[in-house]
Amino acid sequence: MSSTLAHGQLRYALRTGVTCLTLPRGAVLLNPPQKKQLTGLSAAGRDALKALNRGPALLSALAPEPDGEVALLLGQLVAEGWLASTVLDGDHDLYTLDPFTTPPDRPTGPPPPPGALSKFAILHREPSGFVLEHPLSWCDLRIGDPRILAVLGGQDPTESGLPAEILERLAGDLHWAGFTADPAQEAGQFTRRSWSAPDLWFHRRSTLGPRTITWEHFGPTKWAKGEFPQPAARKPAYPGTPVALPVPDLDVLRAADPSLTAVLEDRHSCRAYDDSAPITREQLAELLYRTARTRGTKPVGPGEELLSRPYPSGGGVYEIEIYPIVRSVAGLEAGMYHYNSFEHTLHRIAEPDSDAVRRLVRSTSATLVGGAEPQVVLLLAARAGRVMWTYEQVAYASILKHVGVLMQTVYLAGTAMGLGVCAQGFSDTAAFVAAAGVDELEECGVGSIIVGSPARG
Secondary structure (H helix, E strand, O other): OOOOHHHOOOEEEOOOOEEEEEOEEEEEEEEEOOOEEOOOHHHHHHHHHHHHHHOOEEEHHHHHOOOOOOHHHHHHHHHOOOOEEEEEEEEEEEEEEEOOOOOEEEEEEEOOOOOEEEEOOOEEEEEEEEEEEEEOOEEEEOOHHHHHHHOOOOOOHOOOOOOHHHHHHHHHHHHHHHOOOHHHHHHHHHHHHHHHHHHHHHHHOOOOOOOOOOOOOOEOOOOOOOOOOOOOOOOOOOOOOOEOOOOHHHHHHHOOOHHHHHHHHHHHOOOOEEEOOEEHHHHHHHHHHHOOOOEEEEEEOOEEEEOOOOOOOHHHHOOOEEEEOOOOOOOOOEEEEEEEEEOEEEEEEOOOOHHHHHHHHHHHOOOOOOHHOOOOOEEEEOOOHHHOOEEEOOOHHHHHHHHHHHHHHHHHHHHHHOOEEEEEOOOHHHHHHHOOOOOOOOEEEEEEEEOEEEEEO
């Protein structure tokens, strides 16, 4: 990196969340729970930190001497991740290294070219512009010039029109941040090859860690309260006359059910079913009542309502809806239904031979012996806004956890009832949207469970 670039084409700023308290002979940088104490500072060093506390500033304005004490101090703070650094071409922003935790030492040796991006590097747009992220990085790269995008996309750097010293700096910064990598090395390591980019990005973005160390914009913040109404707890009913379902006697079931240990030990995924004696309407009604009915509602403020169902749900919001697809149920017409958990009724919403329903059923057959079709598929859908109104960053991760606990609840109740159950890790989300007539951003398919009468022997 040339001294000209380091001094004349760099702008520094305290990283997001950092404040600086200057003292008579030092300063303290605060970004709870992190803290750095600086002692023995000169008046020029304290003045530079005071200037950064007021806002971004050019390095040349902060440290008139390129190799002086202040320039060394600021270089140390950049190396430790306390400062964001912007590279400029004249007075035009090219890119910014925006740290959120302490970086490693700069790597030695020549860096890969800027276009050799890691398979985990993800480019997306924010209101401020394009941002390059890597789930395992210590910073984001904020892009202010389309020439940087072209170079990242594989354009010959010499054709970008960017000065050689800036391209050298860019290559070094990308390597330091972990955005570039040797493709052969990534493909040759099981731990890196086994993770996909969306899985690793989702994992890091939905958990506490270096990027997220406080609860300010993470978890049950109710960020939308006061700006948007909470999506209603009860999904609007589908048209048509509902099918009333019988209600099981829970007192009888408490006395007659096998023990919890028995159902836990006997639980297994059933992949073969007896179509000569299919599940009955009464059994399906009992299974839905025992696992997914709404047991009660609880208003907690104007326009805000929580629910209670047999399985747990973060914040009591209960976003999961169940759509039984019935192929063979004694006493119930075939078709796709919506389960009204408040009224314990079914609304028939689609014909069994409709294209979307057929696609939904076909996607389940790979799970069953001989590619058989299921007697009943319980499609699980999430009215995502119920969760997203309350939770930041962890909303979709919470939905998937709710799917898991509901699946286990169905497994245990089904085992107690002598039914076969087989949960699936996939479903045709586009087919669900078509069959249910919903907007995927409001309600999306998130899982499916096959149930029926198990084959004997």
